[in-house]
Amino acid sequence: MEGKKKRLLVLYASQTGNAMDAAERVGRESEHGGCPSVEVLSMDHFDPNSLPSESTVVFVVSTTGQGDPPDSMKVFWRFLLRRNLGSSWLEELHYAVFGLGDSGYQKYNFAAKKLDKRLQDLGARSVIEKGLGDDQHPSGYEGALDPWLMSLWKTLNHINPTLLPEMSEILHPTMRKLEHPKFKIVYHASTEATQHDSQISDLKDVKNMIERARSMSPSLHGHDHGEPHYLLKMVENEQLTKGDDGRNVRQFVLEALASVVEYQVGDVLDVLPGQNSASVDAFIKRCKLDPDSYITIEPWSGEKDSLDEYVNGSSDHPIQLRTFISRAMDIASASPRRYFFEVMSYYASAEHEKEKLQYFASPEGRDDLYQYNQKEHRTVLEILEDFPSVELPFEWLVQLVPPLKKRSFSISSSPLTHPNQVHLTVSVVSSVTPFKRNRYGLCSSWLAGLDPKKDGEVLVPSWIQRGTLPIPHPMVPLILIGPGTGCAPFKAFIEERAMQNLVEPTAPILFFFGCRTRDTDFLYKDFWLAHSSDGVLSEKKGSGFYVAFSREQERKVYVQHKIREESARVWRLLDGGAAIYLAGSSTKMPADVTEALEEVVAKENGVTRESAARWLKTLEKAGRFNIETWS
Amino acid sequence: MGETNISLVLTAEIALPIHTIRQFQMDPASGNLVVITQCESLGCNLPFDVASMDTVIALSEIENFREQWFVEFARVLKPSGKLMLHKQATSLEQEEASLNLVRQLLTSGFIEVEASDLNCSNQSVTIKGTKASWTVGSSYPLKNKKTRSVNILPNIPINEESDIIDEDSLLTVEDLAKPQLPIVGDCEVGKARKACKNCTCGRAEAEAKAEAEEGKLQKLDLTQDQINNPRSACGSCGLGDAFRCGGCPYRGLPPFTLGEKVAFSGNMLVTDI
Numbered sequence: 001m002e003g004k005k006k007r008l009l010v011l012y013a014s015q016t017g018n019a020m021d022a023a024e025r026v027g028r029e030s031e032h033g034g035c036p037s038v039e040v041l042s043m044d045h046f047d048p049n050s051l052p053s054e055s056t057v058v059f060v061v062s063t064t065g066q067g068d069p070p071d072s073m074k075v076f077w078r079f080l081l082r083r084n085l086g087s088s089w090l091e092e093l094h095y096a097v098f099g100l101g102d103s104g105y106q107k108y109n110f111a112a113k114k115l116d117k118r119l120q121d122l123g124a125r126s127v128i129e130k131g132l133g134d135d136q137h138p139s140g141y142e143g144a145l146d147p148w149l150m151s152l153w154k155t156l157n158h159i160n161p162t163l164l165p166e167m168s169e170i171l172h173p174t175m176r177k178l179e180h181p182k183f184k185i186v187y188h189a190s191t192e193a194t195q196h197d198s199q200i201s202d203l204k205d206v207k208n209m210i211e212r213a214r215s216m217s218p219s220l221h222g223h224d225h226g227e228p229h230y231l232l233k234m235v236e237n238e239q240l241t242k243g244d245d246g247r248n249v250r251q252f253v254l255e256a257l258a259s260v261v262e263y264q265v266g267d268v269l270d271v272l273p274g275q276n277s278a279s280v281d282a283f284i285k286r287c288k289l290d291p292d293s294y295i296t297i298e299p300w301s302g303e304k305d306s307l308d309e310y311v312n313g314s315s316d317h318p319i320q321l322r323t324f325i326s327r328a329m330d331i332a333s334a335s336p337r338r339y340f341f342e343v344m345s346y347y348a349s350a351e352h353e354k355e356k357l358q359y360f361a362s363p364e365g366r367d368d369l370y371q372y373n374q375k376e377h378r379t380v381l382e383i384l385e386d387f388p389s390v391e392l393p394f395e396w397l398v399q400l401v402p403p404l405k406k407r408s409f410s411i412s413s414s415p416l417t418h419p420n421q422v423h424l425t426v427s428v429v430s431s432v433t434p435f436k437r438n439r440y441g442l443c444s445s446w447l448a449g450l451d452p453k454k455d456g457e458v459l460v461p462s463w464i465q466r467g468t469l470p471i472p473h474p475m476v477p478l479i480l481i482g483p484g485t486g487c488a489p490f491k492a493f494i495e496e497r498a499m500q501n502l503v504e505p506t507a508p509i510l511f512f513f514g515c516r517t518r519d520t521d522f523l524y525k526d527f528w529l530a531h532s533s534d535g536v537l538s539e540k541k542g543s544g545f546y547v548a549f550s551r552e553q554e555r556k557v558y559v560q561h562k563i564r565e566e567s568a569r570v571w572r573l574l575d576g577g578a579a580i581y582l583a584g585s586s587t588k589m590p591a592d593v594t595e596a597l598e599e600v601v602a603k604e605n606g607v608t609r610e611s612a613a614r615w616l617k618t619l620e621k622a623g624r625f626n627i628e629t630w631s
Numbered sequence: 632m633g634e635t636n637i638s639l640v641l642t643a644e645i646a647l648p649i650h651t652i653r654q655f656q657m658d659p660a661s662g663n664l665v666v667i668t669q670c671e672s673l674g675c676n677l678p679f680d681v682a683s684m685d686t687v688i689a690l691s692e693i694e695n696f697r698e699q700w701f702v703e704f705a706r707v708l709k710p711s712g713k714l715m716l717h718k719q720a721t722s723l724e725q726e727e728a729s730l731n732l733v734r735q736l737l738t739s740g741f742i743e744v745e746a747s748d749l750n751c752s753n754q755s756v757t758i759k760g761t762k763a764s765w766t767v768g769s770s771y772p773l774k775n776k777k778t779r780s781v782n783i784l785p786n787i788p789i790n791e792e793s794d795i796i797d798e799d800s801l802l803t804v805e806d807l808a809k810p811q812l813p814i815v816g817d818c819e820v821g822k823a824r825k826a827c828k829n830c831t832c833g834r835a836e837a838e839a840k841a842e843a844e845e846g847k848l849q850k851l852d853l854t855q856d857q858i859n860n861p862r863s864a865c866g867s868c869g870l871g872d873a874f875r876c877g878g879c880p881y882r883g884l885p886p887f888t889l890g891e892k893v894a895f896s897g898n899m900l901v902t903d904i
Contacts, residue, residue: 081795108810110802117801137813356873372873386871386886435872435883477676505678540680542706575785576675576699605784615784622789 004055004092007037008163011046012060013073013111016374019100021337022133022145023060026098028179033153034166044072048079052090056127056156056163061115062100066591067107069115077111080118090124094159096152097126098145102135109133128155139363178346180300181395183218188294188318203231203258203459210272210461213319213327216297219403220328228272228461230256232422234450240425243520248428249485250448251412254460255421263464265414265492266471269422270406270463272327273443279332279381280325286384289394291322297398327404331380333442334402335373338366340383343396350389357387377431377439407443410467410583410628412488414496422462425488425523468628469581474500477507477578479570481593483514483548483559486584487523489628493581497536508542510566510573514559516551544569559589560596570597571604579624590629637663638686639679639707641670651690675699679707688715701739711764714741717757729756736760857881858893 008030012023020042027040043061051057062070069077097119099112109132116130131148133141150170157167164170211227214220236253254269255261263269284291296318325331338361345357359365360372372378380401384390392400413423428448429441450458469489472478474497480490490511497506513528515521531537532545546562563570574580582593594616601612619625640652645668652664665684667673684707689700704714714736720728729746736744741760857880867874871886887893 077798078795081798083794083796103810103812106809110806113806114798114801117803118798121801134813143813352870352874360873376872378872382885386873388886433883437883475674475676507676542676542681572699572702601784607784611784615787618787618789621795622787624787 004053005037006055006162007039008035009054009057010038010040010060011043011057012040013043013062013070013076014060015062015064015070015072017337018141019060019062019070021339022098022100022141023058024337024339025145026058026060026149029149029153029170030164031179032166033164033170035164036162042072043076046076048076052093054093056160057093057095058152059095059097059112059115059119060100061097061111063102063105063107063109063111067105067110069111073111077115080115080122085122087121088123090119090122093119093124094127094156095119095124096128096130098131098133098148100133100135100141104136127159128152140366142363142366178343181393181399182300183297183395183398184300185394185398186296186298186318188296206231206459207461209319209323210327212317213324216319216324217328217403218297218299218399229463230259230261230461231459232261232462233257233457233459234447234452235421237448237450237452240523241521243517245520246430247521248430248448249521249523250426250428252424252426252447253418253421254424254462257459260420261415261422261464263411263415263422264471265411265496266467266469266489267411268408268465268467269411269424270408270465271443271447272404272406272461273446274458275326275330275404275442276332277326280322283325283331283381283384284322286381287392287394287397289321289325291320291325293321294318295321295324300395329397330402330404330442333377333379334405335378336380336383336400336402338369340380340400341369341373343400344383344387344390344392347392347396348387348390353387353389357390371434376433376435376437406463408465408630410489410492412491414492414499416499417495423491425485425491427485469583469626470579470623472497472579472581474504474506477573477576478509478511479573479578479580480509480511481559481563481581482512482583483589484521484584485523486582486589486629487513489583490581491524491527494531494536498531501536501541506536506541507578508544508573509536510544510546510570510578511537512546512548512559512562514548514550514562517549518547518552522547522549558592560592563593563596564599567600567603570600574601580619580626582625582627582629584629590627636685637665637683638688639677639684640664640666640688640690642666642668642690643671644690645669647690675703677703677707681706682709682712684708684712686713686715688717690717698735698739701735701741705740705762708762710762712762714760714762715757716760717755720756725756729758732756732758861887861889861891861893863889 008027010023010026010030012019014020014023023040027038030038061073064070097112097116099109099115101109101112112130112132116126120126128148128151131144131152133144135141137143153164153167153170157164161167207227215226232254233256234252235255236251238251239248240251241247241249281291341357342361345354345361348354348357360369373383384392409424409426411422412425413421424447426444426447428444430445431439433439447460450460467489472493478493478497480493482488482490494509494511497509500506511528515523518525528537528545528547532543535541537543537545544566546559546566548557548559548562550556550558580597582590584590598609598612598616601607601615602609605612616625640647647666647668652666687704687708689704708714716732716736718728718732733744733746736758740763742763744758744760747757747759861869861881863869863881865876867876868879868881869887869889872882872884875882881887881893884893
């Protein structure tokens, strides 16, 4: 087959990390079997257009509670559903699907089942029957994965013996020993170039340093969009919520120093959070590292040649160890995966620690690990402190510590109203774990702690990205639904339309907002009321502004109730070509609102709910029903 | 301000000859006239405030005279404002077209609706109506169901790339049936079931409640003495959460050395001691 990649590709879609764990295990086992080239990728880092050029793909997909695929699969899946792909698009592809689900739910493993069928319909050839992992099984998904993998390797070996030349290693592993880390750390002597680094203060150099640090991280490679677009200064940091129920929603106003921030309504700001200096120091001390050394990270090729393409541009310019840790490794927030505990067990010198770590890494210990690690939001630093006899080499830390991720926020300002400023409306994440430990969101609490009044204050590394909400045309009527912080992008839309209305006619807007009470969390109350008495949200412009206060009366009132109340008006605007935008937290709200909209369409037209639901789906395909939610 | 009589003339055509306007006894130079051509591109939204027009004249080529348009006319017309519709129709169609328009105006809330005498030579029908003199509320009557066509909901055009198949068609009858739970032995109680991260079915609350119950029964509150001078019969309390048993009073605290005061990190919730 000309041009076909001869490798094994493992594509996963993970919501809480389990599918990723499973996928990495598939990759590791194939390497034990001598597979010359294997790559494990998340589906949102793979372009579905290139599927036909692969020869063998293993899909590992989770199904979430509502029967939906994970967020990282949404775009990929939508692509596969296109009618115009045809039934021979994947003719030359061998594949296998393993699903992670829970048979306690009606929609058990729906994502995997649909994927399997669709791949077949597109002409691909299934190597073995799909495997269905079940959380209800005593050993969890491993109960199904172990036998399924064995069957997979045997069948693959029949079809293509060159894929797993050391097949016997899988069937009869000689010794359960730890493989070699995938990367090596190269330490560099101090030179002029490195001396310069320690005095970096110029903005341009800071951006460059961040890019170099992050491009060297294997867990981030290729997926990080380079240098920050801006280093923004926080000029306002204001709490919007009142009252003492502990909720803290804040408005942040950020400005660029040496350039103009260019963005459009509907865009999101990606922020790289700073990590607490004391935590970074504690980590360095615990791992007995030299913070001032200069390093580069290179793939370890060992005896065989690695065919994978790798970490780009890193080997030229070494980076300070401390900088690498603070910009690219998440040491005090994200929880690591099961494999981290497995590797730790090899490096524990205390017997009871070794046993405990092996237990955590085993199928029997899965539940207890879940309790200790995921439910408690245990951080890498905490885990290392709980197992003091473990000395992990830096190579392993680089491979296994979760990467420091950027966080995305919908921008709540219009550049027309606030040139060169970016406004964010952020809820500071906080929760209490089952063991009564307080946990705070890394990025939201870091931003909340930045003080605009201090000079020489910390800057926010930021990127502007297109969000999923298409920019509204001024003559298109809008139905906006955004309870809580979901109102953020709509504040931007309304600011923009108000500006546009000064020079041209604009179409009406119906805005549905929701919060608990008017005194505690009625975000931007004055702004909405001003526009609704005499602006683009006013009755005389044909618009409307509706608020659902959920806790001001006995029964709960939410935005969906308001939508039903305004059924006729909503339909009238929809019939006139309106676009619907829905934003906010992703639990039940989107489903509830969609249900209310279906009822409105059904009622105003005398059709069935099913017809209304189908019509709304068509609206979605046509780009007139847009949803952006976050958890 | 004085009595300014504002009129709106709408047509779907590209241009409107002045003699047409004169025909309706309007003076194009009076400054109280708004003319909109190619009005289809407005998509049934008139960029005027509520009750701003005294008269609205809608001319022929607006083919469908959709319900939407009448609603808009009613909105921008002042109470008691006048509406005139003018539609091309051959002598064969005139009667039916006239009846249809009259009925539509009536159901849209106009009063004093009348068709001018059918004039075969003109090849057109003219209907007049008046907006009610009281302010109309924001509700509108439902469409007359008997006149509906089969495709009730408006058609939405989509481009080829956005055209996707219905994913539920990928599931079999078997898939849609209630899944079989795996056979679990009697002694394996409850532990295997877990709520998902963003649980919405109530399982998470039930689990949290169960855990809280368990905690209440087994966990003893920490006394000041236990913090200052920690002791451990089992020997594991000081090792950290990974080694502590379910009822350990020190659960949630960082590891400590027996005999030394336990150091709290800033993120502890401790009940009143």
